[in-house]
Amino acid sequence: MKLPKALAFDVFGTVVDWRTGIAEQAAAFLARYMPGTDPGAFADDWRNLYQPAMEECRSGRRPFRLLDALHLETLVQLLERRGIGTAAIGEGELLDLAYAWRRLRPWPDVPPGLAQLRKLFPVVTLSNANIALMIAMNRFNGLEWDAILGAEVSRSYKPTPQAYLASAAALCLDPQDLCLVACHHSDLAAARACGLQTAYVDRPMEYGGARAPDGSYEQAWEWRAGDLLELVRVFTSH
Template sequence: MIDVRVALFDVFGTVVDWRSGIASAARSWFAAHAPDRVDLDPFDFADRWRARYQPSMQPIRQGTRGFTALDVLHRESLVDLLTELGIDVDGAAVDALNAAWHALPPWPDSVAGLTAIRGLVPVAPLSNGNVSLLLDMARNAGLPWDTILGAQVVRAYKPTPESYLRTADLLDLEPERCLMVAAHNDDLAAAQACGLRTAFVRRPLEHGPGGADPGPTGDWDVVVRDLVELGAVLARTGAQTRRS
């Protein structure tokens, strides 16, 4: 790990708690805009909305749809879900709920962990979120990014190779000088295949107390329980900001 010069982070689930954030926003939104449906489980609603996340990006990955920002994909998925639930609201109400992705809460260790890591190497999201979403989220949650990177910047959605390789190229770094940090094995596997170093962060509550916790399934460079521990590991192994 001594040659790592930047730490790149998956965001949804790794840095922020999307499920609790969306459920909280949905609970308030139903009370205001669909009071006859307040019986709906907000966590189930969050899960069903999130379940449309990967399928919504697949046509773009396959080249059958031009690049489209995640905010747009999230909104399309939300309209589809509301229609499925028989909820008819105006566009402004839909926009208000869609904006919940911009204000997701960080995990308890995220801000302190990112701050510690940032003292060693630059930190940036390598997320499928669009720039305005990630910027708003950072300001709301206090995430200390050095810059905002991700799918909209490189015009490619993870886990396509372009998303990782174009990011490394933007930073003028060889892939092996970049550390991909994620709570998702598929993200790390794709990054590793492109030559990036990998760090698995355990997030057993991403899908709720009863959700699946697969744990690390690959040969990752680092496995940690949270981002504070990752900062300590990087400090011990000599990660540095000096660029060759």
């Protein structure tokens, strides 16, 4: 396998620890409005509404909407399912919690690993996150990318082929010269079907130690590593 010409990263789970970050930021809100609710379980339940919300856009049942907007919608949906009327919660407080996805910290290996990988290849995002969300997150956690690509560029959410192919086209690369780096087998499988190279990075604590829901999609990926620092060694030893 030849080396790729650029790396495109999934973000939520692969780069940032969304579950811990959402749980920490939701804790005070939950203590006030939903005492006794486990913040980690709340984060899981919110995340479980992520794919259904995007599928409404992917299927064409509704127009494309930015992920920031979907986060707010699914937050309101989750609260209403729990019997919490959002009319009693200030709009600013709801929006601040919805924007918790903009304030997520990376896994410990990411800052040094990403910096080293960036010396080898251009590094870009290939995320369902919108540009404003990613800019805010990057300013919060200090990560640097050569470009922010993904859903807002393609106007389509992963795992549609358009999401991957539009990112390759934006870089003026053939799909086989772009490598998706992700901890999700389903994401990698969709990228491979579009002709991209694939690099799996293991994140066993993404779901708090629980089994990942997409294990059935696992394949023999072109590249594989335990974290980004190991991925640097994999590429440099090739």
